[in-house]
Amino acid sequence: MKCPKCQSMETKVIDSRVIEDGQSIRRRRECEFCNNRFTTFERKWFTELMVIKKDGSKEMYDREKLKRALMLACVKREMDKEEIENIINNLEAERSTDKNEISSKQIGDDILKALKNIDPVAYVRFASVYKSFDNLEDFKKYVE
Numbered sequence: 226m227k228c229p230k231c232q233s234m235e236t237k238v239i240d241s242r243v244i245e246d247g248q249s250i251r252r253r254r255e256c257e258f259c260n261n262r263f264t265t266f267e268r269k270w271f272t273e274l275m276v277i278k279k280d281g282s283k284e285m286y287d288r289e290k291l292k293r294a295l296m297l298a299c300v301k302r303e304m305d306k307e308e309i310e311n312i313i314n315n316l317e318a319e320r321s322t323d324k325n326e327i328s329s330k331q332i333g334d335d336i337l338k339a340l341k342n343i344d345p346v347a348y349v350r351f352a353s354v355y356k357s358f359d360n361l362e363d364f365k366k367y368v369e
């Protein structure tokens with residue numbers, strides 16, 4: 226890993242920490258040339274996961290899109306960012322092990338299942354409009 230300051234290739238890892246419930250690793254690195262310290266993150270990359278939409282078309286799984294939808298459902302609720310990350314991490318961990326395709330409906334159902342236990346209000350909001358991963362735009366209008 227190149228040093229962002231002096232571009233030297235001689236950097237070493239001085240600390241590694243598993244974070245986000247084992248889903249990613251944070252490393253502290255130090256440049257052996259200029260002693261600059263920087264941080265890198267290592268996260269499983271879900272390139273393999275394809276989302277099948279209701280009309281049968283496929284698109285790449287988009288973690289950020291899912292996160293935005295969840296944050297909308299949780300607006301003004303006492304749910305922190307970490308909890309939202311956890312919901313998504315669990316979903317990814319569960320869904321990416323055996324197959325590399327998931328239906329948009331399945332994603333919606335998984336999220337609902339997770340929300341039900343954590344925040345009933347967010348659950349109802351999510352359920353009332355956002356019935357599948359396809360309807361993100363409708364959902365956004367509804368919340369606004």
Ligand SMILES: [Zn+2]
Pocket residue numbers: 228229230231232233256257258259260261
């Ligand atoms: Zn350096």
